[in-house]
Amino acid sequence: MKKLVLLIVAPLIFCWTIVSVNSECNLPTNLIKEIQSYEEIATNIINSLTTGKYKGGTYNELAKFVDTFGARVSGTENLENAIDYALALMKQYGLENVHGEEALVPHWVRNEERGEILEPRKANLPVLGLGSSVGTLANGIEAEVVVVKTFDQLKGLNTTIKGKIVVFNEDWITYGTSVAYRSHGASEAARFGAEAVLIRSVTPFSMSTLHTGWQDYEEGVVKIPTACISKEDAQLFQRYQDRGQKIVVRLHLNYTRFEDSKSRNSVGEIQGSTYPDKVVLVSGHIDSWDVGVGAMDDGGGAFISWYALAVLHGLGLRPRRTLRAVLWTAEEPGLVGWAAYNASHYNELDNFTFVMESDEGTFSPLGINYAAGVEGGCIIQEIVKLLAPINATQAVPSTNGVGSDISAWTSSLLPGASLLNENQRYFWFHHSAADTMDVLDPDNLDKSTAVWAVVSYIIADLTDDFPRNRDQPRVKVVN
Template sequence: MRLAALLALVGLSALAPGAHAQPDPSAPYAEAAARITEAALADSAAYDRVAHIATTFGPRLSGSDALEAALDWILDAMRADGLEGVRGQPALVPTWVRGEESATLVTPHGEFDLPMLGLGGSVATPPEGIEAEVLVVTSFEELTERADEAAGRIVLFDVPFTTYGQTVQYRTAGAAAAAEAGAVASLVRSVGPSGLSTPHTGTMRYGEGIPEIPHAALTIEGAEWLHRIQARGERPVVRLTMGAETRADRMSRNAIAQVTGRESPDELVILGGHIDSWDVGQGVHDDLAGCVVTWEAVRLLHDLGLRPRRTVQVALWTNEENGLRGAQAFRDSLGDRVSHIQLALESDSGLFDPVGFGYSGGEGGRELLAARVEPLLEGLLKTDADAGPAGITEGGGGADIGPMMRDGVPGLSLRTDNGDYFVYHHTPADTIDKLDPAHVQRAVAATAILIYVAAEMPERLPHGTSASN
């Protein structure tokens, strides 16, 4: 018996009786995925689009002319791309204006400027500023213990970064806690792991029935400087001046476009990011690059003639940073149609080397999607163990898709090797030079493959009963 025939016989016997080769669930999508990857990696179109918007419009705070001008350009570009259903969805957003601001160390050793940024939503100081002794504390508990020392002083929370979720509470709630203790203003150490004398801004909240006092962020270096002065028994004095102003709400828009599904157009795969940013830097990692990656993924499907059975819709949401009103307007517009959503994907964790996606949803949904998508992402994802497991892992979502997820929609987030994200986050340093074109294009390819499969697969992904972001 010839060797080839013997091998064939052995192969057949291995399959019988009852032994059947399992079909590869990714196979029906392999040809489209190969085309997507080739097209996405052929040029730097997505990176170039990020660079154009960042350079032309700069920071895009809700309520600003820069945000609205950027949205005008984006909507025109979406139409030029040939996408369908292009529209600006109205959303009334807050308007907070920073104004002139400064912090100066007055004593004990002469006057020194302290780099700072007022926190979004803060009230202003009197025109002449507030000059007072600083009380440095390292936690809310320490402030409570030393509340009798806080009256009439500026409270500084010098809290080193652990995780964003743990540390950001001092930025959001610090002013209310300090005011309750009788402080005349409050400062917070910038929320980030490191920095070269770079302050971080961000949103904050006042407590109901508690006086509203000015609230600002110092650099890590500035906060530690004041702490060292206090530790040696001296009382630093700081003069804080802030011209912040909250103006009347202004109408903004979510930018929406789609490729309409060929069989089930009422069923949706939704993806996007938030187009607004803070008013410093260019908001590239937070979240312009995330917006463009999701937009370019949809454009790529259109350009390749890949019209899946379900509609793929990109939404660039307004006002994530200080209100989430764009996300809520989007959810409200869906009404009962939220049950028709196959999944929602958000890219809002910086755009570094892509690692995969995080998934939250009904039981079995992650496995259903991963079996079809993960084999198609080979070569696109970073597989370094330090970046976390590649592929589709448990746990995903985002602030803008949160309202949909709370109604059970499966939520995904783009995962990247973003160890430096909170170094740039909400700072003047979040600029285009921090972005790698290769990372952007690979993220476009991976995202386009995932949304194509999710929109084309015959199965519906299971909704949860009470998913959250």
């Protein structure tokens, strides 16, 4: 489980490759007709959210939530209070079987952090520690800086690294590629005797913004402090070094890693009328980083998930199978809430018909990104046609899994989907102080909830189970 968690660290998003949609679907005519028969229901759901009773509801509930709790960090009492609030909210909106499911989660907090450039020019150096980092000794670290752009450059410098602060000024390529410097930079540099590591914030766009995130120490390698700096300061260091100027930095980093503590995945359902044991799962994660308020990552995803069920309940819609909203805890420190859930529900996974997660933004929705095999893809293509009133009719297959928490499930075992949306700016705000309600738009949240509700409802209500065949060897998920 640990290995799995380490391998798939945090959002494995935007990794999908667009492959041509199979235009030669051969779904049975009666299945096509059955899907088409949901048109009126789909339109009712959409209308209730875009012009009716539920218009603005997702945004307003989410705003009240984040304005009340702010950041919701794994291991904190504040997160547990936020979870209590979310559970109460799901009950208030009529969801069934509302409860928390325990998970033991990491608890790492930043106490104080300061950076200063001493040479070639005295200046403040804003730093933001990476999750799980150790701190410096009480009197800090003062050392010369060496800037590298890649791990290969680091290896090339070899013995000259000893005693230095390594700055990784990695280029933004994709999140999946560039995040390696955040995840593994500290241990990679520690092998060569570095004193500390600063990484350029992993983002395609910066306004002197700091973007934190979890990092992993490799076993057997000395643990050195690691933090991010802005893209701008990384580039400044690059220019100093390229001009042959000596760079000296002082760091005071103070963090505490507490014992793991109890948290909960939050669950609410609409129980199935015919097959209550069969589950279509919609999800997002409720925890966030400690900077910003996690409105985008992943307040939006968590709230469209339970609110989709609230809307369906309010419209009197009960599908044949159970619809289950899960608000994962402790996604940020490595999908920890999901791992606990997977362990305790592993023997029931055969009953999981379809799993969905939104953790890549709830900007203007375009449709569905799916990992569901050829036949499953054809079904989704039919379903999203019913989203024409909100122009969210794209069905894009993923060659890997989808979602973050559910990525291990959907990369091999279970068919699933994530929300395809206009999230080109997602990483501008990701894990930074800029992740606030201002990133979100009420109308886009309405439409995102509509996509979520329509797709999950239809899949949960179809006569036949969604096809499990992923056209790939079925790989066992380690539990």
